[in-house]
Amino acid sequence: MVEPRPWIEGYVRAWNSNDPDDISALFTEDAIYYTEPYGPPWQGRDEIVSQWLGRRDKPGEATFEWQPVTVADDVSVIEGVTSYPDKTYSNLWVIRFVPDGRCREFTEWWMRQDVK
Template identity: 35%
Template sequence: MTRTSDWLDGYIKAWASKEDADIRALFTDDAEYWFRPNDPEPVKGIDAIIEAWKEPEPSNPTYSLAVLIENSELGIITGTVDYPGHESYTNLWEVWFAPDGRAARFIEWFMTPRETAD
């Protein structure tokens, strides 16, 4: 296992459980969580991140996520997330690590499928 794959396993666990302890295991106390890279401000701090994670999702997601590349400071995760009956996304996530392996900064990049002419 690698630092990023361990973190991704924890993310998937926390995503499913929505338990405070599982989320706290992922992010530093002063972490920044960017839901979009161009948001005016990130969600700041672990308590705010926990609250944001507790917001209801449109449906139970299915996903295929994998580590693309990493070094000691940054992990890049790519894949897809599908919310049945709602939307599908292609993702690229930046995970900026603190020395203890938790994320100090997390940035989601996502795209929706392009409409194609039939």
């Protein structure tokens, strides 16, 4: 079973560094990344890195808190909250792993929390 914590810590590190090597280390060469469940995915590590950097956040701009919903042999479902100074998002991630702990398929659902 692949423990999701090291991968998620690596994801948050890459999120804050925007270092292509940090991003690349997370994914297999042929990984698929869905930024929304039914949209076209980013396909392959090179496209994932390129698209990520095209949408990057400033280092330290957001915080991410998470907890596992379920962890199985090669897939984890994670519930998270991403907080920016002016907005907050609820997240649901489905992460499919290969045995060495890299991701082969990532799908994220995110929605802005209402601010009243």
